[in-house]
Amino acid sequence: MNGNNLNLKLKIWRQPSPKAVGAFKDYSVSVSPDASILEMLDELNNDLERRSEEPVVFESDCREGICGTCGLVINGQPHGPIPKIATCQLHMRHFKDGDTIYIEPFRAKAFPVIKDLAVDRSAFDKIIQAGGYISVNTGGVPDANEIPINKNIASEAFDSAACIGCGACVAACKNGSAMLFVSAKVSQFALLPQGQSERKERVEAMVATMDEMGFGSCTNTYACEAECPKGISVRNIARLNREFLIASLSSQNVEE
Amino acid sequence: MGWFSTFINSSIGKKLIMALTGLLLIIFLIIHLLGNLTLFAGADAFNTYAGTLKKFEPIVRVIEVLLTIIFVLHIYNGAVLWWTNRKAKGSLYAVNARSKETNIFARTTIQTGSIIFIFLVIHLQTFWYPSNFSGGEINLYGLVTGWFAQPVYSGFYIFAMILLGFHLNHGFQSAFQTFGWNHKKYFPLIQKIGTLYAILTALLFASIPVYFLFFHGGN
Ligand code: HEM
Ligand code: SF4
Ligand code: FES
Numbered sequence: 001m002n003g004n005n006l007n008l009k010l011k012i013w014r015q016p017s018p019k020a021v022g023a024f025k026d027y028s029v030s031v032s033p034d035a036s037i038l039e040m041l042d043e044l045n046n047d048l049e050r051r052s053e054e055p056v057v058f059e060s061d062c063r064e065g066i067c068g069t070c071g072l073v074i075n076g077q078p079h080g081p082i083p084k085i086a087t088c089q090l091h092m093r094h095f096k097d098g099d100t101i102y103i104e105p106f107r108a109k110a111f112p113v114i115k116d117l118a119v120d121r122s123a124f125d126k127i128i129q130a131g132g133y134i135s136v137n138t139g140g141v142p143d144a145n146e147i148p149i150n151k152n153i154a155s156e157a158f159d160s161a162a163c164i165g166c167g168a169c170v171a172a173c174k175n176g177s178a179m180l181f182v183s184a185k186v187s188q189f190a191l192l193p194q195g196q197s198e199r200k201e202r203v204e205a206m207v208a209t210m211d212e213m214g215f216g217s218c219t220n221t222y223a224c225e226a227e228c229p230k231g232i233s234v235r236n237i238a239r240l241n242r243e244f245l246i247a248s249l250s251s252q253n254v255e256e
Numbered sequence: 257m258g259w260f261s262t263f264i265n266s267s268i269g270k271k272l273i274m275a276l277t278g279l280l281l282i283i284f285l286i287i288h289l290l291g292n293l294t295l296f297a298g299a300d301a302f303n304t305y306a307g308t309l310k311k312f313e314p315i316v317r318v319i320e321v322l323l324t325i326i327f328v329l330h331i332y333n334g335a336v337l338w339w340t341n342r343k344a345k346g347s348l349y350a351v352n353a354r355s356k357e358t359n360i361f362a363r364t365t366i367q368t369g370s371i372i373f374i375f376l377v378i379h380l381q382t383f384w385y386p387s388n389f390s391g392g393e394i395n396l397y398g399l400v401t402g403w404f405a406q407p408v409y410s411g412f413y414i415f416a417m418i419l420l421g422f423h424l425n426h427g428f429q430s431a432f433q434t435f436g437w438n439h440k441k442y443f444p445l446i447q448k449i450g451t452l453y454a455i456l457t458a459l460l461f462a463s464i465p466v467y468f469l470f471f472h473g474g475n
Contacts (some may be wrong), residue, residue: 011350024350076353103348109346172357175341177267207266217267217337219365220430223357235438241268242436244260248263255258 005030007061009100010044012056018120022113024102033093037080038063038070040092041103058117063088065229068164071171072117073104078168078227086166086229106167108176110214121167123213124181128165130209132185133200134194147193160187161195162230169224169232175216180224182210183240184232190243200247207244270333275434277330278427284323285424287455295464299397306387306396331373338366361426368423375416382409404468414462423456424452 007030015022031040038060045055061069070087074080080090095101103117111119136142161184169180186203189195195202218237225234264267294305309316354363361368382403387396403409428450432438437446 041310043329073349076349076351077356081356104349107345107347107349109344168469174345174363176344176346176357177341206263207268211267213428214344215267215346217340219341219360219362220426220433221358221362222428223354226357234433235440235443240436241271241434244266244268245272245436248259248266248269250257253259 005032006097006099008040008092008094008095008098009149011032011100011102012117013104014054014056014116016054016104016115018112018114022116024104027192031092033091036063036088036091037072037074037090037092037103038088056117057115060088065089066164068166071106071119071166071168072105073102073171075102078106079166079229083226084231086164086230099155106171108167108170108173108215110176111167111170119167121165123215124165124167124178126213127178127206127209128185131198131204131206132189134189134198136194149192153191157188157191158213160184160191160232160236163228163232164230166229168227168229170215172223172227173216174221174223175219176214177224178210178213178215179218179237179240180228180232180234182206183236186243187236187239190201190239199243200251201253202203203240203243203247204251204253207240269435270337271300273329273333275335275431277326277333278431280326281330282424282428282431282453284326289457289460292464293460294461295397296467299395302397302400303395327376331369334366334369359426362430365426367422368419371416371419372423375412375420378412401468401472404465407469410465410469417458417462420461421454424454424457427461428453 001181007028010027010029011024012027013022022183028124029044031043033050035043037256038058041056041058048055057071059069061067063070065086065088066254068086071078072080072087074087074090079085079087080094082090082094101141105111105117106119106121110123111121163184165181167178167181168177170176173179189202190199220234220237222234225232264273291305291309294301383400386394386399406415429443429447432446434444437443
């Protein structure tokens with residue numbers, strides 16, 4: 001503890017199990033401005049364990065903004081108030097001494113709470129399973145640059161591929177819509193030659209699964225883009241709409 | 257029609273209906289507005305305009321049926337989407353940060369749409385129904401200006417037009433995005449055109465009751 005520490009009041013969502021009724025619980029902490037918000041929760045959990053209380057459950061892995069595992073809603077904003085960073089990259093220096101901070105889980109019907117701040121995002125995995133892949137022949141590794149790809153196209157595909165699958169777009173959306181995530185995944189393949197063979201089936205299958213999983217539809221409020229830690233553009237959603245329209249009208253899929 | 261019903265009942269399919277019907281309504285509003293503006297030219301001009309429409313009655317009837325279908329699809333789908341989206345969200349956050357992420361026009365389409373719907377019912381009841389079912393010729397100019405002389409009627413009319421402007425400011429660009437027409441080069445322009453269209457539509461429609469209420473002594 002030193003003199004620079006921030007004294008904060010935390011209101012943290014505690015929910016013992018998926019079906020249980022959750023509620024905010026108050027905690028007072030003193031934290032270094034250099035700590036990340038997850039480090040602050042680590043310290044709080046150490047304290048809680050010392051007092052034989054249940055630690056706060058939250059998820060994280062890389063803690064450098066690349067894996068998409070972390071994801072908290074901080075004062076109503078997924079990944080907190082600073083644009084284009086993940087929760088693990090949010091440092092306490094952005095808060096003032098005496099602040100009250102609300103920490104909640106992502107909220108969407110398709111992301112049920114498992115416990116406290118951890119939510120079940122397996123609906124994203126189902127969407128990826130439905131079409132987020134390409135088929136390649138087994139055998140030797142293909143040579144690099146064997147297929148020529150225009151630099152602009154490659155960059156655009158890379159921008160879409162920057163999505164880390166965190167689910168903040170769903171959490172930010174007033175409709176619990178997964179359109180930004182799905183559009184990024186569809187785009188990265190639709191733009192590249194390797195994605196062409198399954199192009200139409202992919203978008204049909206991924207949208208069908210997205211609807212099945214209970215995500216809402218897109219009303220173009222663009223909250224997702226504002227909260228996305230990777231700055232995925234809503235132009236991807238426009239592309240998804242286009243891809244879906246064309247695929248629906250022209251794919252070989254007649255039955256369903 | 258297995259594939260077609262799957263397509264049209266999907267989340268994106270429903271949105272494409274919203275966008276298509278919305279754009280058609282946007283075109284309809286332009287035509288409707290141009291006709292209404294003849295009110296400023298006086299009783300003769302407006303009644304002549306209304307009389308011309310009567311001459312083409314069969315065509316007008318077909319357009320009315322199409323408009324009804326378009327409105328029903330737009331309103332029904334809008335309500336269904338709003339309801340399913342509400343359920344998909346579930347509970348809300350303790351701190352409301354919506355204003356940092358979105359603008360008010362985008363957040364309130366169901367509210368503005370609902371007021372427009374109430375307006376539409378009153379509008380048809382007071383103007384469309386008498387002009388078609390009162391038996392024989394009526395002085396439409398007198399009917400319209402008579403209603404506009406009533407402050408409550410004109411007040412709600414003006415209020416509804418402002419909200420229509422809200423709806424259109426979001427809706428115009430939203431329809432383009434839904435169709436997938438979002439290009440780095442052109443989309444900022446589409447957004448500006450949408451805002452201009454929304455302001456002009458709301459102002460010009462609302463200017464008519466304002467004129468007859470305040471400047472034209474109620475007749
Ligand atoms: C002349 C009247 C109207 C016009 C020109 C109009 C136009 C539009 C347009 C262009 C959109 C955007 C579509 C998109 O996002 O792709 C829209 C959305 C919407 N409209 Fe209207 N509209 C009108 C009346 C109404 C009415 C009466 C309602 C009644 C409920 C309504 C409810 C909605 C809703 C809820 C949305 C959002 C749908 C969504 O994004 O999921 N609108 N409208
Ligand atoms: S689009 Fe952005 S917010 Fe959504 S899952 Fe991907 S990285 Fe997260
Ligand atoms: S823990 Fe990996 S992105 Fe935050």
